[in-house]
Amino acid sequence: MKTSALIDDGPGAPARPSNTPYSYSVREVSKIFSGRNGQVDALRDVSFDFDEGSFTCIVGPSGCGKSTLLRILGGLETATYGSVDIRLPESRVPQSAFVFQEHGVFPWFDVIENVAFGQRMAGVGKREREETASRWISEVGLSGFEHAYPHQLSGGMRQRIAIARAFATGSPALLMDEPLGALDAQTRMLMQEQLVRLWEVERKTVVLVTHSIEEALLLGDRIIVMSARPGRIKEVIDVPFGRPRDVSIEGTVQFAEMRQSIWESLRDEVRASMRFS
Structure with a gap:
């Protein structure tokens, strides 16, 4: 899998591409929810940079904190610990726009x-x-x-x-939480291609949560693989497919190999998450 030149930002922070401005810098973010049955650790020590104009996809088992992380990025939730540094262009419109599954x-x-x-x-x-x-x-x-x-x-x-x-x-930033998850398979494929085309024209910073490995590979520049709850970053994968991009890449050997590799990384996390269900 292709990697790029990296900068080490210090303890607890993963490396990021050199000479690349970022829109979000997440540092050791943890989120704890309190309820009648005690505390729930949703996220623990999550650190990552979302580069300006990039398309980042987040995959992980149900309940691993993917949506919580997205909501923290958009200011709908606050982190219990850690920090989020947002560097987006000043404008009269909101810095980020949400698209939800519903x-x-x-x-x-x-x-x-x-x-x-x-x-x-x-x-x-x-x-x-x-x-x-x-x-x-x-x-x-x-x-x-x-x-x-x-x-x-x-x-x-x-x-x-x-x-x-x-x-x-x-x-300047779009935060998308399973935006195509409720669609039938055929409509979803058309919408994936449409979303790729729109992003390639606009080049906004996009962070998209999905359960679909195929969707992450089709849409993203990078894929963040998260662990079972409490959600941590298990792996960061650079997607090697060039742009413009369409669903024809799904028929390639490289696509199949990457899909299998990501699933192998996720399999144990999905099993672990089922124990909490």
Whole structure:
């Protein structure tokens, strides 16, 4: 597996590519939840740099803290210990935009109002935000549905609204939590290719959580493999496939070998996580 020149940032911090600015620097982050049944260690001593303009995928067993880490990056959760240094361009829009597995579109808004919502919250004028929304509606293949309501659309179309809304915010970073996980297999493949194409044009910093090894290999520049709870970084893998990229790489011997290697790294972690279920 291909590796790049690395810098050692000191004890407890993994090496990162040299001469590359980063958007997020995570240092020894731990997260502990307290509840009726005591404390739950969700994350322990997680350190990593998410480089500017990179596409990072996080894989790991259920309950390993993947989504918690994403929420900490986006400011929806606070770390119990450790630090997150965020270095994103200053702008009038939020520094990061979320896309969740449950698309989260507003049922009382039509498509264009949903896609324009982030810019509306940022105080962007109606004409400008609708022009931007119309562009992203076209980019995700929903032209002609601008004034349709979510209940009139399929699940795949609603998920495209959520992705268009995230890109339309203008945020320099996108944080995606299983954004394609609820889609059928055929729609998911089309959306994976579409997401690759949009990212290759925009080059935002993307951190995407997925259970799919194949999806991580197709989309990511790097894959973070996490252990069973409490989630730690078990392995960081550089993805060697060039860009532009499409699903045809899944038919290559190298893809099959990497998928098997990642699964072997994950197998024991998945077994361990099942003991907590």
